[in-house]
Amino acid sequence: MRRLPFSSALLALLAVGAAHAQYDYRLAPQALGDGAYVFVGALEHFTRANGGNIVNTGYIDTPAGAVVIDSGPSRLYGEQQRALIERRSGRPVARVYITHAHPDHFFGDQAYAGVPVYALPATREAIAANGDALADNLYRLVGDAMRGTHAVAPGLPAGAGRIEVGGRALQLIALAGHTDADLAVFDERSATLYAGDLVFHRRTPTTPNADLARWLAALDRLETIPYKTLVPGHGPVLNGPAAIRETRDYLRWLDAMLREAAARGVDLPELAELPVPERFGDFAVLRAELSRSAAHLYPALETQALRRLAPDGRE
């Protein structure tokens, strides 16, 4: 047996160590029937343990290859998602749709080199403008699972309306409210609605770029879609309208609570002490998300409640 020089042996060991250290998302698609699938993420915040996988992504199988909806929180997630889908469907992925510009939904784009990746125009712009800052923040929260990840803006604009891929009809629904641009995808054959983050289920909605009035209007629109199965952006898949109603109920309560508090002169940190209705009590990460939503939405409301003072003899 030929002996390796010590330094080579050490390098080989390091290489083996590095290969083993690669984060494994253990992705397992859940079949929704008629070729529609979902990868369900954890009902948690970003942590090192979950690798940022707190999101639902999915795919719809067609004879021309799969249509993927959202590429996940990291390059590694995207690579593992793509490999798994292509192994199961036996064909290259046909195209990818990114629902919106939040980091848990698009950072897997890097894994889809050579595949057309689509998003609404405002989503493409937001990823191009803020992608690097979002990546920095996710590296800080998630750590090693983000290795090698950088933002890649989707290359193609998604239009609204009915399209066919491999003879399969999909409806692209262009909405807004959770962010400036939110895409929902409806697969007609399986009657599955991939709602993106316009709908949360048993997980507190997030609001860093939200416009609550537009979001509520978007929910009204989604309710008119003849879906049977709904895939929320976060939380378990379900049949029927409960998740849309739950999201609407929470957003309406949040808006009214913040406005009422601003009108009473409540300071932002004091909001954490206000009661929350029992019906939201089992939402995952409730208090943490409420605190974040207060930080996003309250400053505009509380300064509106103040009145300009007449400058009484500026000295």
Add this chain to the structure above:
Amino acid sequence: MLRLAWLFVAAWVVPALAAPPDDPLRSPAWPYMAERYFAGQTVRFDAAVRVLMPGAAEDPLAVPVYVDAGALADVREILVFADLNPITTILRYEPGELARPSIGFRFKVQQATPLRAAARTGDGVWHLGGAWLNAGGGGCTTPSQASGSGLWKDRFGEIDARLWPRADGLRRLRLQLIHPMDTGLAGGIPAFYLETLALQDSDGRTLARLQTFEPVAENPLLSFDLRGRGAVSIRGRDTQANRFAGTVAP
């Protein structure tokens, strides 16, 4: 060698006299803070001083904090500081007899740090409350938004405010002053910030005095809980001797 260096640092940092109490927040900077702010004085960690603050900074340029020492009697002064900020002192508040010892404000955070509120009671004892804030940071070395736009000059010195009666007989005053609050830590932009604020009621009685420092967020937004009668007059001054004044009707 490294060990020797640590011993040297420890000897330099830890005050020679009475050792400060152990820090429940386990901050690496606590011995230094104890020396800077409380040398030769009595300090007690006390849950009666409440610090309401989110656990993580959603916006490092404006972390919202509400300090409440209302469970203590005879509070003369509240000192607020952040151990690991490049400029640690945030504000000193003297509530007086006609104000509750509580204050709401926003501050700029540079990195994860403990935020402390120390309430000095009439017997000279400092009662210390606090919490850790997780932060991505950069709040202190980022130029103010005002420094990047000419618009602020049109509104500089304007005060928005409102006074709310409360069920407990106190009155909540909230005010916002348009001011860049530049820390001096962003390249090429000198320190420029509000230094003092005084509140009086319509009988001319002083309700409270406040000293603010560089880390207070741009366009300071403050909450006070006051007694007193009638309108509240606000008088302020910044580091360039600009004076600000306004009166809030009840």
